[in-house]
Amino acid sequence: MTAISPTSPEQLPAAPRQAFWRSFKIAAWLGWQIESNWADPFLFAIYSLIKPLASAAILVVMYSVITQADFESPVFSYIFLGNAFYTYVGAVMTGLSWAIIDDREHYKTLKYMYIAPINVPIYLAGRGVAKFLVASISVLITILFGVAFLRLRINLLEVDWLLFLVALLLGVLMLATMGLLLAGLNLLIAHHYGAWGEAVAGALYLFSGAIFPLEVLPVWLRPVGFAMPVTYWLELLRRALVGSVAQAFPTLSALSNLQLLGILAGLTVVFGLASIFAFRWCEHRARERGMIDMVTNY
């Protein structure tokens, strides 16, 4: 029998890139199982679609009551698309941060994640993948519903696909970094962990001009909206899909697509760096205080 020497390849840890990829892939698979295996696929599909469609329908009814169903107006495209893409905010950001709570409080496995040879932030990003996929399907169905039944004017030949894809990817990255920041906070808090995620998502819904132009906000609140990367992200997505919307609202009309992309990229880098440092700091504090394996039953 051949003994394996302490330095044999079988015992060496995986290269960092491999470890990253492995953590991400397994976490994505695990996230998908947790998200979906409580019901059969048909029921899960209905569940995943009803919530975003109902949320969009509330706005559609509100809009049609006041405007006598004037769906041709750019205001409708603004509201409908902003609300549809906002689905990603809740899904990616809270999906990623909620993994901490799920693993620590519900499955009681967070401590095992910390003693396993994985990269925790990458693992958390992987856990967000399932929610991202479900959100993507919801966004697609919501927009298709708008096009089919509400005369939402999206001409596939006029869509700026490059801008759309770049903005979408950058936005998802930005939301993931915000989710990491929340995940760090979740490591340190015992109470209200669910409420913090909802509060941030709710505040972004209000301040980022997702469903109304920022001019409607009181003047003193508008700077909050301009500081949020989600504001620029949603504007870019709207411009990519229905360029006419950009001219209808003065909020960001002075900025070109490239300038908006630059601002979004800059804010993503800032939020990304802040999130990584904040997560590392929170993680260190959580280890110091013995909070990694805490179960609060809260």
Add this chain to the structure above:
Amino acid sequence: MANNSFAFDGGVRVKKNSGWRLFFQTVIARAYPRLIGQQREKSWMFFDIFLPMLGVSAYVFVYRALNAPEDYIGFVVVGGAMTAFWMNVLWSMSSQLYWEKEQGNLALYIMSPNSMMAVLLGMALGGMVATTLRALVIMLLGTFLFHVQYAVVSFWQLLAVFLLAMTALYGMGMMAASFYLLLSREAWHISSLATEPVFLVSGFYFPIKSFSFWVAAAASIIPLTFGLDAMRQLVFPSGASLGFLSVPVEIGGLVVLCIVFLVGARYLLAYMERLAIREGRLTESRR
């Protein structure tokens, strides 16, 4: 039947209630933590008020962006305040027995010599009082921030509508709670699913009359549909013209819903409890 009995506990003669005395004792005992818990964990109040206010503000600004009549701002504020009750019924009534199961308390409830109906009633009363406070704060804040004007037509009718809507709503919650006895992981998802669709069909942010008659009539199975519609008719100048049915008819509908849900809760709870015991669902924890 005697309402109290005596037992010896460590040589001391202890008076123990039974019958209706035990029933009310249980109601008070279960309502107590709901009321006291709120005082001990005041930070919950912040989130319970702050989160709905974010949603209310967003919908108010949508109406402002559309130059909607001012009454619609009031509709959103009242609807937003009433979301507190729906969320309470969903997460702290319907799902409660699922939480209790997760924490291992459910079996203790079933084993103890009291009525589960009393436990649910206590939960409902405690939750209702605590949530009324939150809803009031949301309404006051919304009124103050968005300058909502009210014109109350009949205070007594308004009070009757509110009390009937709450009775029917919490009766519905009690009925749903018995259904949750059989659920496990899916309980969370079902509660989550019953949020936006109910806000939509019950007209939390717009008059229910916007739907066709039959859609609105079907949505009236949820007590807040009639409750909100009647309240709006009674407190806003344009409410009556945007009402689904007349207020007396909606009051009649709420009375029917109260009876159906409370009686239904009584029978469904007994049935579900038997079923859950037979299928061994009371102590399971499928994560």
